[in-house]
Amino acid sequence: MRAIVLTRPRQVEVVDNWPEPRLGSDEVLVGMRAVGLCGSDLGVYEGHRVTPALPWVMGHEGGGEILAVGADVTDRHPGQRVVIEPNYVCFACRSCRTGLTSACSARGIVGMTIPGLLAERVAVPARFAWPVPASVSDETLVCVEPLAVARAAVRRAGVSESDECLVLGAGSQGLLVCQALLAIGVRPCVIEPLAGRLALAERIGAKPVDRDGAGEFRVVFDTAGTPETWELALRSVSAAGDVVVIGMSDQRVSLSTMEVTRRQLVIRGSLIYDHPADFGDTVAAVTAGTLEPARVLRQGMPPGGAADAFAQARSARGKSWIDLSGWREARHG
Numbered sequence: 001m002r003a004i005v006l007t008r009p010r011q012v013e014v015v016d017n018w019p020e021p022r023l024g025s026d027e028v029l030v031g032m033r034a035v036g037l038c039g040s041d042l043g044v045y046e047g048h049r050v051t052p053a054l055p056w057v058m059g060h061e062g063g064g065e066i067l068a069v070g071a072d073v074t075d076r077h078p079g080q081r082v083v084i085e086p087n088y089v090c091f092a093c094r095s096c097r098t099g100l101t102s103a104c105s106a107r108g109i110v111g112m113t114i115p116g117l118l119a120e121r122v123a124v125p126a127r128f129a130w131p132v133p134a135s136v137s138d139e140t141l142v143c144v145e146p147l148a149v150a151r152a153a154v155r156r157a158g159v160s161e162s163d164e165c166l167v168l169g170a171g172s173q174g175l176l177v178c179q180a181l182l183a184i185g186v187r188p189c190v191i192e193p194l195a196g197r198l199a200l201a202e203r204i205g206a207k208p209v210d211r212d213g214a215g216e217f218r219v220v221f222d223t224a225g226t227p228e229t230w231e232l233a234l235r236s237v238s239a240a241g242d243v244v245v246i247g248m249s250d251q252r253v254s255l256s257t258m259e260v261t262r263r264q265l266v267i268r269g270s271l272i273y274d275h276p277a278d279f280g281d282t283v284a285a286v287t288a289g290t291l292e293p294a295r296v297l298r299q300g301m302p303p304g305g306a307a308d309a310f311a312q313a314r315s316a317r318g319k320s321w322i323d324l325s326g327w328r329e330a331r332h333g
């Protein structure tokens with residue numbers, strides 16, 4: 001089958017002899033239609049995140065349609081449209097047993113520790129393939145997973161309608177945090193150095209602010225996670241406010257215990273989402289149409305444009321994604 005693989009850092013190729021996935025008894029076989037690219041994928045692409053093998057199939061945000069189901073699967077059927085929850089948690093470790101599956105110690109991460117979604121067909125544990133109505137577009141399929149990340153961050157911060165919020169960064173995660181906030185009646189302020197991205201944030205309803213005159217916010221979402229945005233977050237958060245860190249960097253930052261105590265700060269890391277509620281709630285929200293996450297996307301690239309899509313994604317205005325629907329339609333036609 002066809003697949004889009006990383007052969008070495010910054011080298012992406014389309015191949016047509018990739019091995020077919022083996023369908024387990026509790027799995028469904030999904031014909032992929034669309035896959036989004038995010039910062040974690042770019043970490044793999046750039047070689048900062050090491051994968052178990054090369055060449056490697058990347059991608060963890062997307063969905064398609066069920067082509068076949070394993071022998072033990074009774075609640076999914078071929079022809080169903082599905083979006084994939086790409087963190088396969090163990091349900092057995094201490095964190096999973098308490099419901100904090102995002103901290104699972106044995107989590108399989110699609111596209112990072114297990115092969116990704118940028119392939120013609122993938123085998124997915126049935127419980128991680130969420131059925132959606134046929135009316136949900138390919139574009140929306142791409143956005144559900146990163147939107148679940150954004151909504152989980154907002155949920156964990158306990159944001160209420162009267163809270164003043166600041167979002168640092170208007171890359172795809174920043175834009176989706178803005179959308180998650182707008183959906184609960186909060187118009188966030190946003191700081192972003194790239195003018196095109198800032199304009200897109202404004203277009204979806206956020207308020208651009210200058211990095212020097214940001215003000216004081218009950219909640220600051222840091223979607224970049226750099227030492228620079230960390231400093232900006234600490235300067236912008238109000239007393240007893242929350243700094244919610246979503247973006248990641250391995251560079252160390254400094255903060256005195258005096259500052260934490262005197263300003264009564266809450267520093268909250270937010271990693272992915274907890275199964276099943278966060279993902280299920282996000283699927284329900286996009287199905288109901290209360291959010292239109294596809295507004296944060298740029299034009300989809302066909303498989304042949306994947307190398308360009310990866311190369312441009314860091315600075316592109318809007319979220320990048322690969323449109324695999326041509327593979328599906330050629331198959332049916």
Ligand SMILES: [Zn+2]
Binds near residue numbers: 061146
């Ligand atoms: Zn992602």
Ligand SMILES: [Zn+2]
Binds near residue numbers: 104
């Ligand atoms: Zn676990």
